[in-house]
Amino acid sequence: MPQVVALYRHPIKGFTPESVESLTVQADGRVAGDRVLAFRFADAATPEERDGLDHWPKAKGLALQDFPALAALHTRYDDAHGRVRIEHDGAVLVEAGLDDAGRAELTDAVTEFVRGTREGRRLERPGRLPLVLVGDGETSRFQDRARGYVSLHSRASADALGEAAGTGIDDRRFRSNIVIDGVDAWAELEWNGEVRIGDVVLRTEGPIVRCLATHANPDTGERDVKVLTTLTGALRQNEPTLGRLFLPAPQSDGQTPVGVIRVGDEVHVL
Incomplete structure (x- = not known):
């Protein structure tokens, strides 16, 4: 069964993320404490x-x-x-x-x-x-995209990239909020509709097209892996893509709930 193996938030935009045991998904679709x-x-x-x-x-x-x-x-x-x-x-x-x-x-x-x-x-x-x-330290507002989003990638996708690049790949390099395991590489890009993680139901949005930020080693700050050209070259992608964006799924009453995702939560594609 696919499950969550790591969770991250990024209190300061552009800095290496914090590893956490749980994340709160807000009603606006962003993660509490992320990019505040x-x-x-x-x-x-x-x-x-x-x-x-x-x-x-x-x-x-x-x-x-x-x-x-x-x-x-x-x-x-x-x-x-x-x-x-x-x-x-x-x-x-x-x-x-x-x-x-x-x-x-x-x-x-x-x-x-x-x-x-x-x-x-x-x-x-x-x-x-x-x-x-x-920033006030409370409002999640410094995302790249106007809509915010929760981001996710699979460990298998990162491993496939690492194999193509000839080196190990740290999940933090991609600055995702959620990392899952137990699915095939790139499977998350094929999902459509809704996905339940623990008790939180999210709907799939677009894939994540990557930028030069992924070239930086999350421990040293050195640009030591050519992520973009590996994705478009060795892995033959049209655009350098790894991971997926999500928003909370609206409920029947039209309200979007707040939910908590935890390490170990199971992932169900609905």
């Missing part, structure tokens, strides 16, 4: 709103696509106390709250780190400094 903070470039506008839902294109602030070294920063977010802890190479780079002083401390530490990386010169381009830590 972001480091905005100085000249970027506030998050746009389309149909009442915010989103945050990668070009507005720090993201792995242009700053792969960010993957080497491991974050933990304490929701209850509004505190962010960022580590690098096993040592604490910074830990602070989300008050004005804490945001300044977090921003200064991340700015200094990025300046010292291979991509540091990109931060010096006009309009990018000073960085600003935005």
